[in-house]
Amino acid sequence: MNVGEREQSIGEVIALLQDEFPDLTISKVRFLEGQGLIEPRRSPAGYRMFRDDDIRRIRYILREQRDHFLPLKVIKSKLTAWERGEEVKTRPDSGPPPESYFGASGVSLNVDELSRASGLSRRQIEELVSNGVLEPIEFPDRTKVFRDEDLTIARTAMRLLAQGLEPRHLRTLKIAADREVDLFQQLVTPLLRHRNPDNRRKAAEILADCSQAASELQESIVRARLRRLLEG
Amino acid sequence: MNVGEREQSIGEVIALLQDEFPDLTISKVRFLEGQGLIEPRRSPAGYRMFRDDDIRRIRYILREQRDHFLPLKVIKSKLTAWERGEEVKTRPDSGPPPESYFGASGVSLNVDELSRASGLSRRQIEELVSNGVLEPIEFPDRTKVFRDEDLTIARTAMRLLAQGLEPRHLRTLKIAADREVDLFQQLVTPLLRHRNPDNRRKAAEILADCSQAASELQESIVRARLRRLLEG
């Protein structure tokens, strides 16, 4: 598996990425390390040595910066969020990092709290739950516990409902999301079959990249169509 | 229609938005005007007077900043892009503004150029076209012309194909996008029925907000699911 895992010097990395990112410099890569976004090995002499993983990571960072204008802090928190999948298993006691932007931050809410935090009525929440848009953890006594991901979902759902859509319309979106997940699942099940941490990490990376790309793809298709709708 | 369209002073606007944006200040609103993001009327004495549209616009700007970390320049170009729908009709000769990030920038590519710019092979492009993911303008002699939106689509499609998905998988995503568009279309067809520029603008705003919210909703649903997949 590790055969031929060549490590590249910083200059080689620049040369490699130069095509996609013409103004990437050595000093910028060093700067990224200083900010804690990457952590290349070091040769005995102290030279930075980059493995394929590191290079993929750099590419990801630069794309987020270029295409989504994200500040490095935010990119960092996204990065560590996807990594936490592993660490959650090994250190279930450690609290969430201070700036976790994604990743389960451990928030949990009941219906009332979710209602207040999202602006949805309890009735609307019920409907979203029955449509599968929200999926709280349900206890035997019917108490429902919502997590931070549900809050994000609830907030955006609120925006759509405010524009006149109905919960059943949101169901359409949810089903599309499910199909998307199925697609990605096929992609990584081989990797997850054997419980190998290296494979798990690779799977996480693939999923992160795919889900983002898919979301962008859909958004651009929709936007193109809507533009035509407005102009035509 | 314009009855009761009360204009608010800058202080009233702050008070109104204070709930959602606690650290909004008068000076910031003035700053936004200085940057060309908003353009409130002026009272005879020179006081800024904000109409509902202006306030919605401010809210949009602040959300983009807070939730997506977008620089003001980019927000501005998004804003003007959605508005151009109108102006395109009235001034078809005017070139695109220098920094248009969305809106058709007038780029057009043939198959080879798209291939070079996106990294897709011509064969892949063909497949994406036949799956409806890419929709070039097709001339009688079978020449195809791609526009800037196709370039965006092609680039993200490239990322997905690189991860091992097939063009037919992308078709699934495209169909979901179509359904989404149908949903939104229902929402605005009443507004677009009569060719009224005010309604058109309102429709553009609704579409912009909905498409963004929907995209976010799907993304968070997918992410929540994928996280469970990785952890479970």
Add this chain to the structure above:
DNA sequence: GCAAGCCTCAACTTCATGTTGAGACTCCTG
């Protein structure tokens, strides 16, 4: 008439994102 609200304009602040340069070490090649 006067306090509260608003105006402009220029100077200032803070933060993010890198860049530059000095001085020193390492690696490869002839």
Add this chain to the structure above:
DNA sequence: CAGGAGTCTCAACATGAAGTTGAGGCTTGC
């Protein structure tokens, strides 16, 4: 084994975005 190319660290500097502050002066409403 000399020396040029590549790399290291660390501190100082540069630039731009996003506001803030303050001075000096109108306007409005009680």
